[in-house]
Amino acid sequence: MLSVLLLAFPIQGEITDWTERELAIIQSLSPQLPPLPVPPNPSNQYADDPAAAELGQLLFFDKGLSPTGTVSCATCHNPEKGWSDGLALSKGIGGTAFNAPTILNSAYGRWQFWDGRTDSLWSQALQPIEDAVEMNSSRTFALHRIANGPKLRKAWESFLGPFPDISSFKRFPQNACPPPTSSQNPFEITEPSQDPRHLAWAEMNLADQNKINESYANLGKALEAYQRKILSGPSAFDQFVAGLRKEEGGDLNALSGNAQKGLRLFVGKGNCISCHFGPQLTDGEFHNVGLSIADGVEFDDGRPTGIQKLRSEIFNGRGIYSDDSAWDSNQHLLYLFYNEHTFGAYKTPSLRNVARTAPYGHDGRFPDIESVLEFYSELPGLPPVGHREETLLPLNLNDEEKFSLIAFLKSLTGHRVPKALQGS
């Protein structure tokens, strides 16, 4: 009875005159109701191996990977906080200079990190472990942890067979890793690192270093296999689009009239669609939206340094630890170049589940969605490097328009990830 009434009296503000252009764009944002399959990653032969994912899940929640026993991946990518941490700037052993993006749906992305300095989820996972302010651990520490933790070791062995013998602390020090790629830039003259982890690594012979690197890459590959399963299910927006298509499970009432107005702004006057497009509402690439430098945040030029780090990264898709270094997509790493558009550019975040992942922006400067919209409305300030992309013009949104856009963005929250994947 109720649904008959609703049909007879459409919800106030509901849009019934979508243009062909609008309908085509809207459908491209939600091509189907169930989540899309994640793209293959030939650089990781274990990407879809269930045993790898099981090990990855144990590792993701394991604080024992950090020498203090206090920080795991889930500290900053907490399932209860939209797989992020709710902080403006993320905190581990120390304070980081970046907002933690959610890892929900990160398997759909071509580049990882705000500056895209890695080209796969497996090589991404290897960095926070060794980052001094995140887990301040090392590849040998993490591997000794697996070797000596019965549960982890068992999971490793059902995935890859016998764990390599690294029991000699003389050959495989407790805590050793090379300095991060960024400090290996040949164009920069830097003092040799005095970090004990780096000194211990320099003492190891090449064959032993390589043995550790191979296993460390596999640890990353297990973490990727797990994260490939962390996908958000259909949202109210997807139900609405299925409704436009008259598909099963579709529901034209899934979006309020206001949210529909917000959607119209998003694909029309707001021009959000020029960067936030496709099923993840991101182009997966990098743009300078012209954020001024925030107080107390160290200067960072975004994508150009990201490209430089990516190229010199031994764990990149073209490197010796990749399972398919000839994979077509990896070849593009050769042709990445900086131009005026890359300075000050950061990765366009997906807007799926955006209501769950405040604060926003690469430096977490926006406490809520409203303040992001105020930024797009006025475009205050100048970026410290490069220039704001010309496609962005102040939108001068009125309160009703902001309210509608917020209602639309809130409709992008998907179903929760199954409980069994939310802990270890």
Ligand code: HEC
């Ligand atoms: C101390 C908090 C912290 C810990 C611990 C941490 N991360 Fe992150 N993570 C971040 C921050 C901050 C960023 C963004 C940094 C940047 O872009 O430079 C990030 C970025 C990422 C990204 C890229 C997402 C994207 O959209 O670009 C992935 C994936 C990720 N982390 C997974 C992991 C995994 C796996 C672990 C454990 C091995 C981990 N993180 C540990 C804070 C953390």
Ligand code: HEC
């Ligand atoms: C020129 C490309 C571009 C356009 C146009 C654009 N965005 Fe963005 N958006 C980005 C980039 C890049 C970021 C990350 C900026 C940063 O932190 O440096 C971002 C960040 C955001 C965020 C923060 C998300 C998060 O997780 O931190 C929201 C929300 C957002 N945009 C919504 C919108 C809306 C709504 C519109 C239209 C009014 C829009 N964007 C137009 C590129 C764009």
